[in-house]
């Protein structure tokens with residue numbers, strides 16, 4: 307045998323052995339589960355349960371508006387190559403529901419949540435109540451186990467620890483908002499229906515359906531603010547605050563920012579509870 311043939315054959319054997327033993331991996335494939343979540347709070351739930359067994363990508367960038375968001379082609383590729391795609395459900399991600407998810411493992415985190423309907427359409431803002439969030443965390447845990455059964459115990463322990471935190475948050479909100487029961491709080495965009503339901507408050511939104519408010523609506527909000535001695539209108543950073551500013555200056559109250567999509571879910575929700583209470587004056 308010619309020496310070159312010999313080393314060539316050795317190289318072939320070596321490469322074959324490396325492939326069999328798994329030394330040569332697919333280029334961009336990490337050994338963690340690739341999970342894509344649509345919004346920051348869901349991404350956080352996945353990290354809380356998945357720990358270092360998962361690599362999480364959140365599609366919605368900070369400041370983007372989830373109802374009308376359009377993912378880029380690169381983001382859609384990321385979704386396609388994910389091991390698991392976590393969506394909030396309840397009609398939030400209509401922009402992604404259009405896209406064919408054949409062969410993709412999808413978890414609809416709204417499964418089992420008692421939805422609030424407005425004119426026949428579900429209100430998608432379910433993550434903004436820790437009691438609904440708990441169900442979302444359970445759905446995420448179940449899906450992670452389906453994709454990665456070996457991690458079952460790890461996922462279940464993490465789930466239990468995080469649910470403990472959510473229950474602590476629920477406890478905090480219950481006591482913080484107890485004296486606000488039956489009271490009205492005013493927001494620009496109606497994101498807090500689930501929180502209002504779970505803690506016995508009444509949410510009044512400037513926005514009417516998907517439309518800008520007309521003069522009648524504006525008059526009604528001004529009167530509501532004055533009659534109920536509302537201290538502040540709560541506005542979301544991703545919406546134009548102009549209308550809220552007009553109403554606030556006419557009604558003589560403040561404008562305060564509240565963010566339903568911020569990271570650090572537990573602390574953000576505590577802060578949101580404080581802001582809502584303060585806006586009512588309790």
Ligand SMILES: [Zn+2]
Pocket residue numbers: 373431495496497
């Ligand atoms: Zn919203």
